[in-house]
Amino acid sequence: MTALFLVALVAGALGGVIGTGSSLVLLPVLVVSYGPRVAVPVMAVAAVMANVGRVAAWWREIRWRPVLAYAGPGTPAAVAGAHTLMTISQSTVENVLGIFFLVVIPLRRLAAARNWRIRLWQMAVAGVIIGFLTGLVLSTGPLSVPVFTGWGLSGGAFLGSEAASALVLYAAKMGTFGELGALSPAVLVRGLVIGSALMVGPFLAKPLVRRIRPEAFGLLIDAVLATAAVGMFVATHAAA
Helix, strand or coil: CHHHHHHHHHHHHHHHHHCCCHHHHHHHHHHHHHCHHHHHHHHHHHHHHHHHHHHHHCHHHCCHHHHHHHHHHHHHHHHHHHHHHCCCCCHHHHHHHHHHHHHHHHHHHHHHHCCCCCCHHHHHHHHHHHHHHHHHCCCCHHHHHHHHHHCCCCHHHHHHHHHHHHHHHHHHHHHHHHHCCCCCHHHHHHHHHHHHHHHHHHHHHHHHHCCCCHHHHHHHHHHHHHHHHHHHHHHHHHHC
């Protein structure tokens, strides 16, 4: 558990800079350590705590219109995804998401070059799709990155808004796991320990975020998307 705490501390700092990536660092480790059925609810508990930390760190910069448009329809979709998780194999979904993360990199750059902007109704559609996948798989954080950057957010506004949306979705996911009996005392303890480390990250990373240029921020996002793809393939192989 000590080693996991240290890994989570590093992951929390990464997530504090980019807004996602914490679960991608932890995902292969959790799957190998506990198996996917335990890793998913542990990560759900930890993700709630991590996003509480990000929301607290960037509260004043949150943009609530895209948050509400995204998380409103995304919450029931996350509940549906969590229910579906208990009945199907994850390997196919994880592989498809890994490929998708790689495809998003050139699409994100194309959208930025042509100055494409996501509208409010498109935020709602994205919330339904990503919300369902959030309930279904270990990590979908990188999926929300192009959505919120496509709204025109960056820096603290992006980090706070994305975290507030993710907090609502993961809370719904965790609540569903509780109803299904997947949150045993051992799972809760593991999730709380890992989550406490993740909560520290945003505050450690806050001074760095204010110094990052938009171009460097974009490169970091691309790196996270590439890491997400690798993480999905590794987790699928480990769970097989």
